[in-house]
Amino acid sequence: MPNRASRPLSVRNNVKLREEATREKHEDSTGARRSAPWSSVLREFLTWYNDYRYLHLRFRDPDGNLVRGQMSNSHQPRYRNRYYARIKALERQAIAQFDDLYVTMLSLTGSMQNANGGWRAPADHLRDVVSSWRPDRGRGVYHALRDSLSAANDVTRWEYAIVTEHHANGYGHIHVAVFTDGPVDQETFRPAVNAHVRKCDIAGAEAHQVTGDGGVVSVSRVNPDLDPDDYDGSNEVGNLGSYIAEYIGAGDDGGDLLDRELSELIHRAACWATGTQRVRFSTGANELIDDDLAEEPDTDDGEPILVPRPEFDPDADDPGATVGYGAPHEVMNEGWTLDGIGTVDEDGEDVFDPGHEGVIWMNIDDARHLDPPNIQPPPLTSYD
Numbered sequence: 001m002p003n004r005a006s007r008p009l010s011v012r013n014n015v016k017l018r019e020e021a022t023r024e025k026h027e028d029s030t031g032a033r034r035s036a037p038w039s040s041v042l043r044e045f046l047t048w049y050n051d052y053r054y055l056h057l058r059f060r061d062p063d064g065n066l067v068r069g070q071m072s073n074s075h076q077p078r079y080r081n082r083y084y085a086r087i088k089a090l091e092r093q094a095i096a097q098f099d100d101l102y103v104t105m106l107s108l109t110g111s112m113q114n115a116n117g118g119w120r121a122p123a124d125h126l127r128d129v130v131s132s133w134r135p136d137r138g139r140g141v142y143h144a145l146r147d148s149l150s151a152a153n154d155v156t157r158w159e160y161a162i163v164t165e166h167h168a169n170g171y172g173h174i175h176v177a178v179f180t181d182g183p184v185d186q187e188t189f190r191p192a193v194n195a196h197v198r199k200c201d202i203a204g205a206e207a208h209q210v211t212g213d214g215g216v217v218s219v220s221r222v223n224p225d226l227d228p229d230d231y232d233g234s235n236e237v238g239n240l241g242s243y244i245a246e247y248i249g250a251g252d253d254g255g256d257l258l259d260r261e262l263s264e265l266i267h268r269a270a271c272w273a274t275g276t277q278r279v280r281f282s283t284g285a286n287e288l289i290d291d292d293l294a295e296e297p298d299t300d301d302g303e304p305i306l307v308p309r310p311e312f313d314p315d316a317d318d319p320g321a322t323v324g325y326g327a328p329h330e331v332m333n334e335g336w337t338l339d340g341i342g343t344v345d346e347d348g349e350d351v352f353d354p355g356h357e358g359v360i361w362m363n364i365d366d367a368r369h370l371d372p373p374n375i376q377p378p379p380l381t382s383y384d
Helices: 038-054 075-096 122-130 141-151 186-200 240-246 262-274 281-297 319-323
Strands: 022-024 033-035 055-060 064-069 101-108 158-166 174-180 217-222 277-280 306-308 327-333 336-343 346-353
Touching: 022 336, 038 055, 038 262, 038 336, 075 174, 075 240, 075 277, 075 281, 101 186, 101 240, 101 277, 122 174, 122 262, 141 174, 158 240, 158 262, 174 240, 174 262, 277 281, 306 346
Parallel strands: none
Antiparallel strands: 022 033, 055 064, 055 336, 101 174, 101 217, 158 174, 158 277, 306 327, 336 346
């Protein structure tokens, strides 16, 4: 990634970065920090990922016996399978509960060059693109989408999922998958696209055409009875789970993270360093997923189940404060408890308290003058 490798991950003081993704700005002990270059953040990310090979979780079963299990993270292949399982659960419930299911994919991005003609700081670029969904001030993509679908007479219900994906150069963009009970067309989503262009200064109107070749809105009716031989070239979607999974790399055979393309690795490094969630479901979509998984037969094999605490918010100003004291995960099996995090080497096992093993988030000194956004012309039509 020539020329991009040396770009700082961020130059804004309102973007929280993991401590590993920052460096001391001066050698005078003032405490001022700056972002590390993208290439250094990638190295830190891969080191962090590789260190998981030597970590394990320690559990106590209902009888007090010690049980060890692999410590996982969201970039491992097993998590990709979990994502796919959740998507398939959403598919089953949506097909069962929606009378006329449609799926629409919105693709939203922004200029990757700054006003000086150089590459943007990737974390700031991604934040610019993502923040149009629900901006700090005013109405964003979500609000425009809600109003349009509420006004659509034939739509009785809708849910969504937001997916962060990488371009071939490693910079990020988002896909918004919208599931509607009732027919929609591309024009239904024009206000939402216009809202992105209006609220995201680096999103050009020309790059966000709603219709025509290269349009950013794709609408399909979901037909679970469609013959797999007819999937290619059809205007309908036969396998909703696979359709969505293609955008997040879930359910594929991509193998270990270290075997992935560099463009994906540097994008994941930027997400890791900023605590950006790569996949988010609406509240209603999560409820559909949970309802489906609750209907599955009990397959408890006596192993501990560790799930994220719902109040944990990695995007908060102080993510650790969102869970108070303790780890951001909890054990769900009755009678099981999390005893600690362990590492093993030739000298034996070291055990750490999970309540003290959190991510340290840092502010950096503001230097946004080094990376001025490339402001794009406003859309030809507006959304109010």
